[in-house]
Each structure stands twice: as structure tokens, then as C-alpha cells.
Amino acid sequence: MSEHSGTMALAELDGVRRAGGTLEVDALYRRYHALVYRLALRYGRGDAAWAEDVTQEVFLRLFDVIDRLEEGDGLEGWFYRVTSNRCLNRLRRERVRNAAPVRWLLGQKARPPVDPERLTAARQGLHKAWSVLDELPPKERVAFCMVHVDGKTLVEIGEVLGHTKGYVCKLVKRAEARVRAQGWEVESA
Template identity: 30%
Template sequence: MTIPIEMPVTAVVEFENLMRSHERRILRLAIRLTGNLADAQDAAQEVFMRLHRHLASLPDENSVERWLHRVTVNVCFDMGRRMKSSRRVPIDGLARSLASVYPSAETLASRREGEERIAAALRHLGKRERAALVLRDLEGLTTAEVAETLGSTESTVRVQISKARLKLRELLKELQ
């Protein structure tokens, strides 16, 4: 991404630092929500373009992180809606996509089978349940943060996570 020349040097440095500190987390979240690296990279690029446009209006680092989570989820949902009519979003390649982002062969090899089963099971969850589960259990957000990110109440998020975990558990039993 090219940064416009008319930006003050401090803003350029701030933007580059924010990108560097959040790019892996945003890409990982996008992979988990879209199911493949190519779409996740497109989503992450869109997220950082939006960050660039809105940088001046974000008050502090904590706000930036919450804002990035919310925008990432929204961008991935939007991509899913646009692609729904043309093709299904494949989640089967989740383990391979993660391997290309985190190339530690020993670690990924030992987890590959489990990740593939989880990816196959995640495919059967609704997008809101999947997003709530990924944000809470895989990204480590609190229930309140997930609710804020998804624009829901905490009780709705707790129900979505509970249902998603039950479905995931049943699906994983079937896939063994």
C-alpha cells in the first residue's frame, strides 16, 4: 500500500507502526472468518485502507484494536455476502492458509489433522456463530469485546458461542 506524500511524517510512522503491530492478528482473524488466504489478504488490505482513512479519528491504541476487530469482521461478512451468489467460501484450506502465514513446519504438522477437522466443522456454523466463536475462543476477546465487535448484546453473544460450541462438538464427533 502506498501512503500519500501529503501525510505528515509522524502520521506515516504511526500508520506503519500500527500496521506492523496488528497485521498478523488481522490476517489470522480474516483467514479464520473467510477460510482462505487469498480472501483474507484482500480483507486485510481493505481493513488497513480503512484504518488509513480513519486514523485521525481514532483516539487511542485500545480503540484501534477494537476498531480493527470490528472492521475485519464487517469486511469479511461483506465479502461473504458478495461471493455468496457467485461461489461458496471454502474453509477446507484453513490449515494450509495458516501454514502459509505461520510457516513453522513442526508445529503445524502436529496440529494439521486437528485443524482440518475444526475447519471442516466451522464450515457448518452460521457466520455470526462462527465469528463469535473465533473472536472469543481463538482470538481471546472477552464476551463484552465480542459483543461490541459484532454489534450485539453480551447475552446474545453468550448464546451464539454456546450454540457454536455444541454444534462444533457434535460435528467433531462425527468427523472422528
């Protein structure tokens, strides 16, 4: 495993793979558990149990597909994509499950009412922020979100996206400039 890169390619575990796969998944779990858990924790708004459930789902998925992953695949990118997809799917299911008719069918209590003015202001602010992000070119939007939402370093983003640190820096700086031009405050990466 490379100490400098922060990622592990499957080729580095080739000997372990021949041992039956269980040890390989264990080694990958030890290596990537914190990354997957932290990402799931952000999506789950700080709910540790929710994040741990997602983390388990991701590693169960790894166990299912490990023989189909190609040699040299960047595993950090794979973990990032699978974790994000699992979180988004789980959030969609929860949104449906939290709908009033579904809560009624499941015998759950109604939520306390939310101040409509506060809710409207929050929705408008969120809508404006997403509009600004949606206007960014895709590569810039991904790099910007990975820095400012996910807390990734430029080197980590480069490894996940397959770009140099310099190119990622350029993407982030451009995105930050575009966001500032729309009147938003952004801390430089």
C-alpha cells in the same frame, strides 16, 4: 506500548501522529497485521490470497480514518470489527457473483453438482447450531464465538469488549452451559 495488554491505544502513538500519520500506520500495521490476517484467513476458509486482500483493505481503511479515531480507543476492537465487516461484505459479494446467472454472464463454468443428501444434512446441522447460538443472550453469544470460533483468550476478549477477564469468563461459562443443555458438546474455555 504495553507488553501485558496486547493492545495499543492511539494515545501511545501521539508523537508519531504529529509526524504525519504514515509512520503511525506503519507501526499499527506491524502490530496488528497478524491479528487481522488470521481473522480474515478464518473467514476466507484458509485462502491466503483472500485473507491478504482483506488485510490490505483493512489497513487502507485505517489510513482513511486514523485522524478521526479518538484518543484511548481500543484499537484491537476496531481492527476486529472492521476486519469482520470487510470479510462479511466480501463473502456477500462472492455469493452474488457465484450465482448461476452471474457466472453465466461472466462466462464462468458451472460448479460440479453436490450430493443433495449430504448438502441437506450439512444445512440442517448448521441451522441447528445457529439456532442454539441465536438463543444465547448477545453478550454471551459474542464471548462464546470469540473463544470457540476466533480462538481469543479471555483477557483479549475483555480488552475488546471492555469487560474484566472474570466477567468474560462468567459469560463464556454461561454460554457453554446453555449450549450443552441443548445437547451440543463444547470444550470448556
